[in-house]
Amino acid sequence: MTDNKFSRSQSLMASCVPMTTLQSILGGKWKILIVWYIAVYKVQRFGELQRRIGDEITKSTLTKQLRELENDGWINRRIYQEIPPKVEYTLTELAESFVPILEQMKEWSETHLM
Template sequence: MSNMKPALPQCAPMARIQNILSGKWKIMILWYIAEYEVQRFGELRRRLGDITQSTLTKQLRELEQDGFVSRYVYQEVPPKVEYSLTELGKRFIPILQQMMLWSEKNLSPKNL
């Protein structure tokens, strides 16, 4: 017999947001789009550094499917694609800001 307690119903909202933000780069992707309002794919990739093109593509698509990011494709050659936050994504900005403040106050650079 296990001593584990069943999951609490009030944890479901935390599970939903964890599922959305579970990608290694998603918080940073949201942060840069929020800071610059509009980001092109190449700009995001340069800002993030070590991310691969396929990982960035996958995580942007997931954020788009989850309603945090919108994608706009210009009909030109070569194609130009821009990403911005949706209204849902914009409502997440205060959370990102609080995460940044908490990190500045509680985590030293050696924790990275």
């Protein structure tokens, strides 16, 4: 079979599938920062994350993005039966395996964007 323009473009598209999947998981505006802060501090509570990210993120947006990360298997949520309720977030093994990539992204941005 001859290699033509169509077959080459199909193989290039197929090679982007893993990146598309990653982008769909971490594509939320705040998700990379959420994962970063949990990685750095190991355990984070909702209020801590909101303070670290800043006033730009609303409670509803943070809640939505935390739920999406939990559903995608990137964070664990532990609920303590206390009054007031206490919820802690930690990274899963999957997310922990991504931390070295986040560190490289941080280094690259410090070198090329600062």
